[in-house]
Amino acid sequence: MSEKLLLIDTDCGIDDAQAIMMALAVPRVKVLGITCCFGNASVEDVCQNVLRVLSVCEKTQIPVFRGAAGPLVGTPDLPISHFGTDGLGDVFEDRDSERWKTPIQTEHAVNSMIRLVSENTGQVSVVALGPLTNLALAVRLDPSFPQKLKNLFIMGGNMEGKGNRTVCGEFNFVMDPESAYIVLEEFLCPTYIASWEFTCRHKLSWDYFDEWINQDTAAARFMKKITSKCWAYSRDTVTSKDVVFGPGFVSYDSYAMAAAIDISVVTGSMECAVRVELQGAVCRGMMALDLCDKLKKQHHVFVMKECDIGKFSQLLMGALRQPCKA
Template identity: 55%
Template sequence: MAKRLLLIDVDCGVDDAQALMLALAADDVEILGITCCQGNTTIENVCQNVLRVLYVCGRLEIPVHKGASRPLLGDFLHASHYHGHDGLGDAADPNAPGLDLLQKEHAVLAMLRIASEHAGQVSLVATGPLTNLALAINMDPTFSQKIKSLFIMGGNMESRGNATVCGEFNFACDPEAAHIVLNSFDCPTYIATWEFTYQNYLSWAFHDEWILQDTKKAEFMRKISAHSAAFTKDRTSKPGELWTSGFVSCDSYAMAAAVDENFVTGSINCGVSLELSGALTRGMMVLDTTDKLQKKHKAFVLTKCDMEKFKYLMMAALK
């Protein structure tokens, strides 16, 4: 059976690392390249973090490309409060591979090349701000026609924000880029929103079983996720906080959808766009459930998933 071909675009924080490890553990998946974008941390840290994940998983042969270092417009937004200043819980590793292992080819050029070389065969998974994707389609308007499918972790479907009042972090990091992608890509598009991920959380009991596996990968995960787990548990304990009561690896949901076609069990198929100018709603994803925008291209906004399958994929990631 032919392997699923993936091109993965990340702003590698803790949950990006978890998603990458999920994909790396899938036997029927081939990762053609990993492109990096600013977001959870600086572009240099993002690149370093991807190399650290590949090193732990013994997969340094996968090409890693440095991409956008800032959003198309506006200021740099980071998430060091959750991911740590380096993006991986500030769990420094003196043996981590250096940036000399990065490819010389820019991430956006690599995206265009890989899509052309494998036209109609590659699924693109985006777990960070969509800056690289927006740049790619602006350079080549046929880019999305060469992509088999697009899987995004980002946006929201109930106007609940985690970075701004109404904005999810990845889209709030670069609203213009998200707007370009949502309105320009015409390949099958699947979106794992912030609300979808926290409504389908895993228990902390599962989390503990997951990271206590007796493997080097699990040891690595224990180190890099300690900061974010403590942050989440602290938020959960505060009265009035709208926060999940369990463990959520946001980016892993989009990756699971790309890796296993049976993972998604429910979705809303509708036109989507992004608010750019609202004083309180800039960066908020808009679902056109009544088709007032009459967009030809509809996205699949995920609502339900097979949690037993998700647990299996997550456990396999650290074996």
């Protein structure tokens, strides 16, 4: 099977870390670089979080780039407490250490995206795990950027108007609605979206989670540590996910990553036009599905609906069986 080239754009919180580890654990996947964006934490913390993950998995040769510190419009809505103020559960004492600052590349994330994709035209899959600001900036700097991609996988948005950040909006899109709008209007490459509702409907059991983090590996011990004080990983805490979809463990960003690694993980999807709502007190940032072709858009995306949970759980379990020697 041929090597898959991935470029990961992330606002690295705990679920992003899980998704990144999934990619690092698959031998036939080559991660060209990881670009960072504000979201679960400040972009500075996000860069440090990515470097921690790469260090644990012994993949520090992968370059990390600092990107957007805020949305296209307005100021970033930070700090976010979902995964702790640093995005990784507030369990590390060496936050802001030079150890985690010096390895960050000097090239801006958006410039690196354009360069890496141009060097590998038609071969790179971008996996977007956070607000889409870096991608929106990339198409503004290079309008031909999307057509150079092999495809785009997004964790974000919603398909039924159910929200987690707002009443109708999913976190990644609500954090920068204008960027989400631009990407879904102007990226005409094959695009696959793992919405919030899709991920929640394919949750795993808390027994699986316990087995997962108790593997005898460095990556599993790292994951056990960063989830240990995080209320989002406490089965006793009732979240919006639990209210709407019932209790269980959801590794949100990992669903988009699994699809990028092996598209057969997605066993059902809707092909349709979508648009991100930019107006309204309740619906700003919501992704609307045009199932009746009222928008008359030529470009359609694939909105994931069904998942092979067996394949997905195997990929996720393998994510913590690291470091893997080449």
